[in-house]
Amino acid sequence: MNRVFVLSSSKQSLMPCTPARARRLLDAGRAAVYRRVPFTLILKERAEGEVQPIAFKADPGSKTTGIALVGDFPVQGRVVLWAGHLEHRGEAVRQRLTDRRSLRRGRRARKTRYRAPRFDNRTRPAGWLPPSLESRVGNVRTWFARLLDRAPLTSAQVETVRFDTQVLQDPTIEGTGYQQGTLAGYEVREYVLERSGHRCAYCGVQGVPLEVEHVVPRARGGSNRPSNLVAACVPCNRDKGPRPVDDFLEDRPEVLSRIRAQIKAPLKDAAAVNATRYAVGAAIQAFGLPVSFWSGGRTKWNRVNQGYPKAHWIDAACVGEDGAAVKLDPQAVPLAIAATGRGRRQVVRTDKYGFPRGGAGRVKRVQGLQTGDLVRLEQPKGKYAGTHVARLAGIRADGRFDIKTATGTKVTAPWNRFALLQRGDGYAYGYARAA
Numbered sequence: 001m002n003r004v005f006v007l008s009s010s011k012q013s014l015m016p017c018t019p020a021r022a023r024r025l026l027d028a029g030r031a032a033v034y035r036r037v038p039f040t041l042i043l044k045e046r047a048e049g050e051v052q053p054i055a056f057k058a059d060p061g062s063k064t065t066g067i068a069l070v071g072d073f074p075v076q077g078r079v080v081l082w083a084g085h086l087e088h089r090g091e092a093v094r095q096r097l098t099d100r101r102s103l104r105r106g107r108r109a110r111k112t113r114y115r116a117p118r119f120d121n122r123t124r125p126a127g128w129l130p131p132s133l134e135s136r137v138g139n140v141r142t143w144f145a146r147l148l149d150r151a152p153l154t155s156a157q158v159e160t161v162r163f164d165t166q167v168l169q170d171p172t173i174e175g176t177g178y179q180q181g182t183l184a185g186y187e188v189r190e191y192v193l194e195r196s197g198h199r200c201a202y203c204g205v206q207g208v209p210l211e212v213e214h215v216v217p218r219a220r221g222g223s224n225r226p227s228n229l230v231a232a233c234v235p236c237n238r239d240k241g242p243r244p245v246d247d248f249l250e251d252r253p254e255v256l257s258r259i260r261a262q263i264k265a266p267l268k269d270a271a272a273v274n275a276t277r278y279a280v281g282a283a284i285q286a287f288g289l290p291v292s293f294w295s296g297g298r299t300k301w302n303r304v305n306q307g308y309p310k311a312h313w314i315d316a317a318c319v320g321e322d323g324a325a326v327k328l329d330p331q332a333v334p335l336a337i338a339a340t341g342r343g344r345r346q347v348v349r350t351d352k353y354g355f356p357r358g359g360a361g362r363v364k365r366v367q368g369l370q371t372g373d374l375v376r377l378e379q380p381k382g383k384y385a386g387t388h389v390a391r392l393a394g395i396r397a398d399g400r401f402d403i404k405t406a407t408g409t410k411v412t413a414p415w416n417r418f419a420l421l422q423r424g425d426g427y428a429y430g431y432a433r434a435a
Helices: 019-027 090-109 131-150 165-169 188-195 234-240 253-262 268-276 279-285 296-305 312-317
Strands: 004-007 013-017 031-035 040-043 054-059 064-073 077-087 153-159 210-214 229-233 291-294 335-339 348-350 356-359 374-379 386-395 400-404 410-414 418-422 427-431
Touching (some): 013 019, 019 040, 064 312, 279 291, 296 312
Antiparallel strands (some): 400 410
């Protein structure tokens, strides 16, 4: 179980305490709630205290980053004090940039106000990362800064893993195989047609014009890798469209199994980790604490030797040389942190064709509350009577607000039934599953 962060009366970070001790401090009136997530107390009288070294450990990932705070005590040894799973929104960032790019190109093609392309005027500084990857680095940087304010951190240890994408595709590759890829001696279209025997991969027809078709559509995250391309006749290509291949070939399981056998796992997650493996550590180094980098092999060795199961936060706790002897409860439930963003700057909403449809809200806050705030709803009667604690899912100018309960149910109530617990900070919180 995560410990509770404690601040002195002068807002200096002290050693985290157990939840039981936190309850005693609150019941005795010696402390007050400073922040609900992550739960932090502030003492009313004590201005300073003795602290022990605490290391910030991170296991960066493409979709989820594991975070752990490990304290080094003279008697107990190294103990995990706090852990969390940080879920990134890189794919959402990429999709929004793609949508914006398509809308701008559409406006240039229509007889509307001319928008000159800007890509010729931009220069990329050294160490530039795409926004979808920069958001991952920014999330880790943000949470390191928050935990640095809540706990007396003395060092940081980051796992830097590099995936060999060639080995991921072919474990037996060696020597000159690295220099001769799938398309050695071919163009993409020629390779796809020859691999299929100049037949349609779906209906098997031969001697008709064939097109190169994406098995997993681009609209559903499919890539341009040759393993995701097949030769298809015009009718089959039009009939399939953006549909999933499982739905299109539902009545032809033998064809589906043959096509699925050629599809290789996408490498975008491995590429994201490779591109950001040192950027995360560089972002933390800017805070002035000593930062060390460790390999993923050392992390796995530490975890396996101690008999711990696989989990992001457990991997984070086992990072580094001192991760070889760390005490933790494998059944502990870490804090689940999901990056949600802070809204959008788009002034006018558009439909899927890029034409203006409605406008953005003119007021960001209504009755002092805005979307993303953590609130408590007191519903006196009705189907959803009771107390609900959740993030605001939507606000209206007439004073009616929406929340989603823990079961995903939407509840609407007037503003005077809501009480603000914590301002929205661009993240949603919950509890991850045990390892």
